[in-house]
Amino acid sequence: MDEDAQENMIKLLSENLRQDKRGFEDFRDMTIELGVIETAEGSARVKVGETELIAGVKLKIDKPYSDTADEGILMVNTELTPLSNPNFESGPPSINSIEISRVIDRGLREGQAMDVKKLCIEAGEKVWMINVDVCPVNHNGNLLDIGAIAALAALHDTKFPEVDKEGKIDYKKKTSNKLPLKEDPLPVTVIKIGDYFLVDPTENEEAVMDARITFNFRKDGNLCAIQKGEDGPLTVDDIKKMADIAEKTMKKNRVIFEKAIK
Amino acid sequence: MVYKKRLDGRKMNETREIEAKAGVIKKADGSAYFKIGKTWAYAAVYGPRELYPRFLQNSNKGIIRFSYIMMPFSGMGERVRPGPNRRSKEISMVSQKALNSVVDLVDFPNTVVDVVVELPQTDAGSRCAGICAASIALADAGVPMKDMVAAVAAGVVDNTVCLDLSYEEEQYPDYAKEKLDSEHVADIPVACIPSTGEITLLQMDGIMNKDQLIDAINLAKEKCKEIVEIQRNAIHEKYKYKINKKSMDWKKELGE
Numbered sequence: 001m002d003e004d005a006q007e008n009m010i011k012l013l014s015e016n017l018r019q020d021k022r023g024f025e026d027f028r029d030m031t032i033e034l035g036v037i038e039t040a041e042g043s044a045r046v047k048v049g050e051t052e053l054i055a056g057v058k059l060k061i062d063k064p065y066s067d068t069a070d071e072g073i074l075m076v077n078t079e080l081t082p083l084s085n086p087n088f089e090s091g092p093p094s095i096n097s098i099e100i101s102r103v104i105d106r107g108l109r110e111g112q113a114m115d116v117k118k119l120c121i122e123a124g125e126k127v128w129m130i131n132v133d134v135c136p137v138n139h140n141g142n143l144l145d146i147g148a149i150a151a152l153a154a155l156h157d158t159k160f161p162e163v164d165k166e167g168k169i170d171y172k173k174k175t176s177n178k179l180p181l182k183e184d185p186l187p188v189t190v191i192k193i194g195d196y197f198l199v200d201p202t203e204n205e206e207a208v209m210d211a212r213i214t215f216n217f218r219k220d221g222n223l224c225a226i227q228k229g230e231d232g233p234l235t236v237d238d239i240k241k242m243a244d245i246a247e248k249t250m251k252k253n254r255v256i257f258e259k260a261i262k
Numbered sequence: 263m264v265y266k267k268r269l270d271g272r273k274m275n276e277t278r279e280i281e282a283k284a285g286v287i288k289k290a291d292g293s294a295y296f297k298i299g300k301t302w303a304y305a306a307v308y309g310p311r312e313l314y315p316r317f318l319q320n321s322n323k324g325i326i327r328f329s330y331i332m333m334p335f336s337g338m339g340e341r342v343r344p345g346p347n348r349r350s351k352e353i354s355m356v357s358q359k360a361l362n363s364v365v366d367l368v369d370f371p372n373t374v375v376d377v378v379v380e381l382p383q384t385d386a387g388s389r390c391a392g393i394c395a396a397s398i399a400l401a402d403a404g405v406p407m408k409d410m411v412a413a414v415a416a417g418v419v420d421n422t423v424c425l426d427l428s429y430e431e432e433q434y435p436d437y438a439k440e441k442l443d444s445e446h447v448a449d450i451p452v453a454c455i456p457s458t459g460e461i462t463l464l465q466m467d468g469i470m471n472k473d474q475l476i477d478a479i480n481l482a483k484e485k486c487k488e489i490v491e492i493q494r495n496a497i498h499e500k501y502k503y504k505i506n507k508k509s510m511d512w513k514k515e516l517g518e
Contacts, residue, residue, distance in 0.1 A: 240476055
């Protein structure tokens with residue numbers, strides 16, 4: 001970490017300021033558009049400040065995993081290609097993109113967003129496999145939260161394609177059947193820089209953070225997944241404060257999200 | 263029904279039996295095994311040694327490189343395919359970050375300390391066992407550290423906070439005979455610096471509320487103070503023998 005940059009950031013925060021003049025617990029303005037990609041079975045574009053990303057859903061029929069023979073498969077993948085940020089390089093998935101994929105994946109899975117049993121066509125033989133790809137277009141921070149919101153919005157937008165008698169998918173014809181979603185887990189990441197807690201960090205803020213925690217909440221306010229990141233250790237008191245901030249932010253985001261998917 | 267009696271009869275704040283030993287891999291600069299119930303972790307530490315590829319080098323301080331590897335036969339279900347996968351890469355990363363804040367490598371610029379953790383058999387709690395083993399192995403290798411890191415998973419089963427879930431407890435709704443208060447099970451791996459009480463690893467999956475989270479972290483934090491004694495003891499055991507032998511020679515020289 002660039003320690004001079006962190007010192008400057010802490011100085012700014014000590015004057016109760018952020019680089020973009022936001023309050024510490026303010027999320028940047030968020031817009032969610034559904035159905036932006038015609039070739040995908042479902043898609044969403046989410047913009048939060050300068051950060052913009054597209055999530056797309058593709059469906060196929062596949063063999064289930066042997067330990068969950070009567071359940072469909074939901075898989076999230078994130079590609080940090082050189083498009084969205086000069087720091088990203090092409091090549092195999094970096095550890096950052098793997099972490100983002102897995103944290104989004106875990107939020108949806110542990111939050112029981114999908115009734116995966118309803119995705120079973122023939123137990124042990126055929127189930128629906130749902131691939132969600134989250135692609136940043138412009139990265140200025142907080143891909144974890146915004147990626148998860150985009151992934152969930154795209155799932156809400158998804159409609160099954162038609163399947164003929166032989167079981168072949170006709171991707172050109174979409175039915176009006178939607179995915180069996182039953183819960184909307186939403187994540188909020190809170191970062192710690194020095195003694196300060198911020199939500200919705202920009203890239204500059206992420207570059208100098210000591211620690212972060214991503215909390216995933218269900219509609220009833222219960223937690224369904226947590227991930228701590230970065231090196232900085234946290235006290236139990238820190239974690240308590242961060243959870244409270246995350247919950248407050250999640251409630252505001254949920255209002256925006258629910259309006260968008262209506 | 264609330265979860266009152268655990269499947270294996272343990273108390274809520276009781277871990278499975280723990281066994282730790284330092285210096286189990288002779289080729290390594292430091293090594294250890296850490297067993298908690300049926301979860302076994304071996305750790306080997308190599309370094310500080312020069313880091314390649316060179317572009318990864320940090321001229322300010324040495325870095326840790328953590329690899330978490332499940333042996334192909336170590337899983338309860340199907341064979342685990344060898345080689346890194348998304349899960350093992352993520353666990354390697356969070357484990358590395360759990361150790362970073364106690365290890366002090368400013369005197370070893372451009373170097374790497376390789377920490378390799380392999381698990382011959384697992385029954386839940388593998389990342390915590392890996393961190394405990396790695397911490398002993400780092401101390402055994404003489405890597406400068408501010409403290410040990412201890413780790414244990416807490417959990418919520420049927421609305422009851424308890425410690426160190428086994429694989430069966432993670433699947434509790436399948437085993438429960440009574441009607442459940444809550445169908446949900448949550449698993450919360452926690453790593454902690456026992457001397458300061460600071461948390462260096464925190465993950466959670468499952469469903470729980472905020473109060474249960476804080477209770478679970480506190481429970482794990484308290485237990486880490488006990489686990490670190492087992493880790494320290496493993497180091498003491500290894501070096502005790504040498505000291506005793508030496509002191510006996512010294513007594514012989516004096517003709518006692």
